[in-house]
Amino acid sequence: MDEIPKVSSTYELILIEKAIEKKQGELFEIDESLLKISHSRRPIGLAKALDTELKRLIKIEKIAFAIEIEVDDPKNGGKKKFDVINPELINKVNLFAEEFKS
Structure with missing residues (x-):
């Protein structure tokens, strides 16, 4: 298993997330946009x-x-x-x- 890279900026974190999404898309042979999951939250005030x-x-x-x-x-x-x-x-x-x- 690959080591978890150390992230020094938000930009690097976004690049890592995009690379993971791309690998997942290739693995499952689907578009990366279909991999994003929305977490809806119920407002409680x-x-x-x-x-x-x-x-x-x-x-x-x-x-x-x-x-x-x-x-x-x-x-x-x-x-x-x-x-x-x-x-x-x-x-x-x-x-x-x-x-x-x-």
Whole structure:
């Protein structure tokens, strides 16, 4: 079996997918366009509910959207500050999503 190639860009991934489709088409002797499978999804309103919950968490529960962190900067020998999305906010949104789906 061939090794799975390491992909460094989206473009490379698309090229690999096209090559796989071509090989499958040759194997089954059908047009590659017939190999594509559509995954239809039933809308459950999750996107709108998540947007509403995110706004509620920020406005009512006063959870900061972003927090500032400091990391060591090996190039300059000091510390660098970065803004990252608040992990507490991410956890609460993920919990809400899981509860909403069930």
